[in-house]
Amino acid sequence: MNTLSYGLLSLLNKSPRSGYELMQQIQLFWPARHSQIYPLLAKLQEAGSVEFIIVPQSDKPDKKVYSITQAGKNLLREWISQPTADPINRDELMIKIFCISLTNLNQAELLLSQRECYYRNKLLFLNEKIERISLLAGAPLESLSMHNPSFGSYMLVKKAILNTESNLEWCKWAAMMLRNS
Amino acid sequence: MNTLSYGLLSLLNKSPRSGYELMQQIQLFWPARHSQIYPLLAKLQEAGSVEFIIVPQSDKPDKKVYSITQAGKNLLREWISQPTADPINRDELMIKIFCISLTNLNQAELLLSQRECYYRNKLLFLNEKIERISLLAGAPLESLSMHNPSFGSYMLVKKAILNTESNLEWCKWAAMMLRNS
DNA sequence: TTAACCATGTAATCTGTTACATGATTCA
DNA sequence: TGAATCATGTAACAGATTACATGGTTAA
Missing domain, CATH: 1.10.287 (Helix Hairpins)
Known part of the structure; x- marks a missing residue:
């Protein structure tokens, strides 16, 4: 579990989303590419923190829509109470x-x-x-x-x-x- | 040559400094640990962008004081005119x-x-x-x-x-x- | 027809952090 | 006596970027 994983959980805690949507929406607070997100989602799913259903689409490619599980919510809640790392800015x-x-x-x-x-x-x-x-x-x-x-x-x-x-x-x-x- | 290398050159362009001092002073604009800086300095020296002299100290350990070379200055000047990456913030x-x-x-x-x-x-x-x-x-x-x-x-x-x-x-x-x- | 968007994935590489290693001096 | 600062280095690991791969739809 790294910070990006918690970032993904925090978005899924609001509502179910696809990996692609997560990738777009996490940019504002934790920039990441899809190549980092898809493998993490697979790991989170294996660990039982998230689950997904495949949603067929006619006009666009089918997508995996992920939801947070109760275990995932507990993980997220625990993490919030742990020490917070200092912000990092590079320019x-x-x-x-x-x-x-x-x-x-x-x-x-x-x-x-x-x-x-x-x-x-x-x-x-x-x-x-x-x-x-x-x-x-x-x-x-x-x-x-x-x-x-x-x-x-x-x-x-x-x-x-x-x-x-x-x-x-x-x-x-x-x-x-x-x-x- | 990565961004941290240019950050080191930009400091050395002001005045000669040791690796330790570079490590302290680069934090404000490009956070990095000494374990990242020392190997880069060695590479920059091999490439002829910086040079160093060993300064013996009596009260503290001896240090390597690095200076930028003309080649290093040219490298830095060229880099400034190239496209600038967007800033990254993670919190x-x-x-x-x-x-x-x-x-x-x-x-x-x-x-x-x-x-x-x-x-x-x-x-x-x-x-x-x-x-x-x-x-x-x-x-x-x-x-x-x-x-x-x-x-x-x-x-x-x-x-x-x-x-x-x-x-x-x-x-x-x-x-x-x-x-x- | 070419670019942009949607959608998911893996592989190779680079960057950055933590840990291992050593050792002197100074201050509480 | 133990912690902090000065000083330099390497090794192992984790995190992040770029490139490789595929393929359909839509709008200029």
């Missing part, structure tokens, strides 16, 4: 910015504007996401209770939005610092 | 918060307060760091030019501070959301 851009004096102003401005664009798109995506959560929750988001099924998603997306906004702010500040050079 | 806490409804309010509040404490300490550390940069730079930080040797560090620490503040903000907001449950 190539910060290395490049750190030694930006090796290149010229244009290069530096390009790097920053590309990243600003990335964060802008991310914000658009996150705002769409929060609107979808709002519709699903059926209540004003600010008054959501911990037991509302949408609560977890809201907390997650809210954090992603705050972080992305602070990153955008930094991009603008950094570009300004460059222009004043 | 166990977000998985736990996502399925927090499995546990009780106390558990949830504990998780958040522990993380808040972590971010508070990080902020203290970063503020100390920025003061040291300020002393070193010998000029008001807000007017630092791109070619000042402290510019890169300032950009880096500034981003870390903005991010940590936004994370702290989220922690407080999330705790409030819980209390209103």
